[in-house]
Amino acid sequence: MTEPLRCIVELATGPCRGNSLAVEADGGVRCLTHATDPVRVRRREERNLKGGLARLRVLELDTKPPDLSSIRSMRRGLETVMHAMVTGTLDERIGRAVIEGYRVGAALGSLELQRIISDLERRLGLRAGKSA
Numbered sequence: 362m363t364e365p366l367r368c369i370v371e372l373a374t375g376p377c378r379g380n381s382l383a384v385e386a387d388g389g390v391r392c393l394t395h396a397t398d399p400v401r402v403r404r405r406e407e408r409n410l411k412g413g414l415a416r417l418r419v420l421e422l423d424t425k426p427p428d429l430s431s432i433r434s435m436r437r438g439l440e441t442v443m444h445a446m447v448t449g450t451l452d453e454r455i456g457r458a459v460i461e462g463y464r465v466g467a468a469l470g471s472l473e474l475q476r477i478i479s480d481l482e483r484r485l486g487l488r489a490g491k492s493a
């Protein structure tokens with residue numbers, strides 16, 4: 362009986378037991394994870410990308426889009442995202458990206474508020490400006 366094919370890579374824990382074996386151009390048998398042939402490397406990258414996206418935990422497609430128009434709506438959005446992250450229904454990377462979006466929204470709101478205050482100060486003659 363012939364030995365079953367096995368990946369030639371030795372791991373710290375012993376021989377690799379990976380599957381999707383193939384004899385590569387250099388004559389070595391490698392699993393897809395340890396593949397060195399460019400075509401198989403590309404296949405591995407595609408596999409990893411698909412697997413990563415499929416495992417990503419996201420909210421339902423009909424989830425309301427973020428509303429940055431008010432402090433109340435931003436607070437509600439943050440609460441939803443934080444709850445989803447804490448309960449494990451939303452991938453942490455997506456949650457962090459959304460929270461960063463709210464942070465930018467808050468910064469934009471702050472700039473808007475500064476502009477309004479500056480306009481009021483100019484109108485009241487408290488600050489030198491172009492308007493009356």
Ligand SMILES: [Zn+2]
Pocket residue numbers: 368369370377378379391392393394395
């Ligand atoms: Zn391997």
